[in-house]
Amino acid sequence: MMRDRDKISMLTQEVESLKSIGQKYLALQEEQHTLKTQYNEAQKTLEEVGATLSENKLQLAELLEKEAKAQTVEESPTWTHDKDATACTACAKEFSIARRKHHCRRCGHIFCAACSDKTVALAGNTKPVRVCDACYAEVRLT
Ligand SMILES: [Zn+2]
Ligand SMILES: [Zn+2]
Numbered sequence: 001m002m003r004d005r006d007k008i009s010m011l012t013q014e015v016e017s018l019k020s021i022g023q024k025y026l027a028l029q030e031e032q033h034t035l036k037t038q039y040n041e042a043q044k045t046l047e048e049v050g051a052t053l054s055e056n057k058l059q060l061a062e063l064l065e066k067e068a069k070a071q072t073v074e075e076s077p078t079w080t081h082d083k084d085a086t087a088c089t090a091c092a093k094e095f096s097i098a099r100r101k102h103h104c105r106r107c108g109h110i111f112c113a114a115c116s117d118k119t120v121a122l123a124g125n126t127k128p129v130r131v132c133d134a135c136y137a138e139v140r141l142t
Helices: 002-075 133-141
Strands: 118-120 129-131
Touching: 118 133, 129 133
Parallel strands: none
Antiparallel strands: 118 129
């Protein structure tokens, strides 16, 4: 008789603990569900923020490109790049460490120091700028 009672109380205890485990499990499941929803919402917000960011980035890139284009046009359409020039445009002497390249600020071509040792005040510059002999002559005439 006692043995059966012990067994019954043991089983009852087990059932109780199983019940509480089951309740805990349900609570955890609910919590997980809430977390999942929150995670999904956060993910959505992140995606939206990301989309806005990349949109802003695109707009910024476009603006920068436009600005760069506008600047290039303003500076000089025929600006010769340093690496494109191997010799002075005027006297055709080749450039070296001793004979440095100089840009004429008016025509944009590259000259040696001897052919571009004049400076003139050009519109858009506060200080007199280096020009080649040909440009210097033209500026003096006008
Ligand atoms: Zn020269
Ligand atoms: Zn020039």
